[in-house]
Amino acid sequence: MRSARAVLAWAAVAAAVVVPVALAAGSPLLAWRSPVYIAAGFAGVVALGLLLLQPLLIGGYLPGLTPARRRRLHRWVGVALVAALVLHVAGLWITSPPDVIDALLFRSPTPFSAWGVIAMWAVFATALLAALRRPLRIRPRWWRAGHVSLAVVIVAGVAAHALLIEGTMETVSKIVLCGLVVAATVKLLVDLRRRGAQRPGQKNRPRPRSGERSELA
Numbered sequence: 001m002r003s004a005r006a007v008l009a010w011a012a013v014a015a016a017v018v019v020p021v022a023l024a025a026g027s028p029l030l031a032w033r034s035p036v037y038i039a040a041g042f043a044g045v046v047a048l049g050l051l052l053l054q055p056l057l058i059g060g061y062l063p064g065l066t067p068a069r070r071r072r073l074h075r076w077v078g079v080a081l082v083a084a085l086v087l088h089v090a091g092l093w094i095t096s097p098p099d100v101i102d103a104l105l106f107r108s109p110t111p112f113s114a115w116g117v118i119a120m121w122a123v124f125a126t127a128l129l130a131a132l133r134r135p136l137r138i139r140p141r142w143w144r145a146g147h148v149s150l151a152v153v154i155v156a157g158v159a160a161h162a163l164l165i166e167g168t169m170e171t172v173s174k175i176v177l178c179g180l181v182v183a184a185t186v187k188l189l190v191d192l193r194r195r196g197a198q199r200p201g202q203k204n205r206p207r208p209r210s211g212e213r214s215e216l217a
Helices: 002-025 028-032 035-059 066-093 097-104 110-130 140-164 171-204
Strands: none
Touching: 002 035, 002 171, 035 066, 035 140, 035 171, 066 097, 066 110, 097 110, 110 140, 140 171
16 A cells, blocks of 8 residues: 555656656647757746756655655756756757747746746755855854755746746646645745654654654754
8 A cells, every 4th residue: 555655656757747848748839949949948848847846855755765866856857957957958058049048037027037037046056055164164054044045946937937928838837836845945944844843852752753853944
């Protein structure tokens, strides 16, 4: 029974990530786009899918993973997320440098551009914070606060950016994926807050289940 639930959980997550990509691949709008622009667009779609995995890994919501393996996967997914974002922006720069410059300077008339730029800088700031955590000996309390705050900015920015764009992504699957990303993040924030509130009363704190402990806890 437990293994069946684990398979269903992983299958649901895989479907949530793969289905939007597959539907975007069948968009008729791709016929008028250059290969570089298409690659840049799909890099953004992949980044959105990777973003769903991060709160699921941190919160221990994906079955069958030890805490150590979850932390390693979280780091590698973070690296992949940064790489996908760089490919997304680089491809858009190659196809239309003026539009990218306007977006970076917040001069673009399209609202989704501003949200995308905000999310981009938050992703880079998160990666920098993770890289400097040990060299700068950042205290766990400040690390958690900074990491969680940036994660909220990233999720809000990416969701707004994706939902406001009318492009190759199929509408329903895009809304569902964005909703799952937001819901998973909110669930994680609630659980982290609950666990933090329980710390002063260690005597009454229930023992965590296997794999429940969060990397940020």
